[in-house]
Amino acid sequence: MNNSKLLLVEDDIRLSSLLSRNLEEKGYHIEVACDGEEGLAMFQNSRFDLIISDLMMPKLDGVSLCREIRKQNSQIPIILLTALGATDDKVEGFDAGADDYLVKPFDIRELLVRVKSLLRRFPQEELEPTGLLVFAELEMHLNSARVFREGKEIQLTPKEFNLLKYLLEHPEKILTREEIAKEVWGMDFDTGTNFIDVYINYLRKKIDKPFAQKLIHTRTGMGFILSRTS
Template sequence: MKILIIEDDQRVAALIQRGLEEQGFTTTLAYDGISGKKLALNNQYDLVITDIVLPKLDGLDLCKEIRKTKPDLPIIMLTALGTTDDKVEGFDAGADDYLIKPFEMRELLVRIRALLKRSTGNTNSIKFILKYADLEMNLQTKSVRRNDTEINLTPKEFKLLEYLLQNPERVLSRTEIAEEVWDTHFDTGTNFIDVYINYLRKKIDKNFDHKLIHTKSGMGFIFKVE
């Protein structure tokens, strides 16, 4: 399941992201309302978590904008404002649930699962297996197999491969990979992404006939059978 987190406090956003990814969710971060709106409307997510107080576009107006085109997308609002009027305002804007800061990660997970169960009808529909060609990744057990061969990856290699599996047959730039996998801006003076791509190639391509990771000169990388 893919969850969009819109939170301008980067420390809080990172804590939520880590907690969700440890439970097998895939997450995307946005640090302001405009960026969050763009991501929510242009991509497919199973749930959105948004703060109310955001730069550029506040969470209430953001929620209203999302509801115009995606009325069924579950939204959880996070805020330090906990009065009844604040909650009513959040629900009136279109939020499905409302969580007051500070909160425990366990409580957020309970709210998320309840909303996903309601929207899908069955929590078992959550996908923990990613497959492409003869490669399979289990997000719960953190295991990877190719053609029944177990492949051992480091946490960062696993996250990089997970992103490739989620975006097959699409050219991924080094900038995109840096931002989505490393949560950092790509420094053209470094080659750390190429280094990790090579690590992955040695583990998932080297001993197999069909290669999956390919370089597009001057553009980036593409994950496909060739």
């Protein structure tokens, strides 16, 4: 048995269930996403040792998902699954950063061998963090404390930077004022003040106002969320 945590991104529910069951029987911990966008959000919000992704998926295909993951982590092993067998499709997958490729239908035992081999080649404890947080076209470079959107650098104060970092670390998740106060300010939230709302507005003016797509949204009565949808 082992403790490796795998992300399976597959829109075919029957195949997803079959793969999950077989991988779990080998001791792997499996989390499942039903499309590329959900897979990317889960990857950004948790730590995985290996990713298995279908190629043809709604919302975000496997190649695009692979490219987005590689912007944030250059070493995590990725296996692409596809019903397509053309050489061009394999080349595109490898160019996007995939480490291995399986064409459907395939023997489950073959997938298990590939997973075991890649985990042996890329043990997670040896991986170094990339120091990059990415959501949509928004990038935060942690080592240099610089933020860019659509390639344009955005100047933030230290507290604005830390607030945005917390949002980027929890994409597509509603964060309450209490959580933000504790994690960003290190204090309990005083319901009689609106300082968090003030700083959210500061961020919106810099991160959202100059751009067509808005990323920072308010969920009335709940908190704030970094999301592509309002």
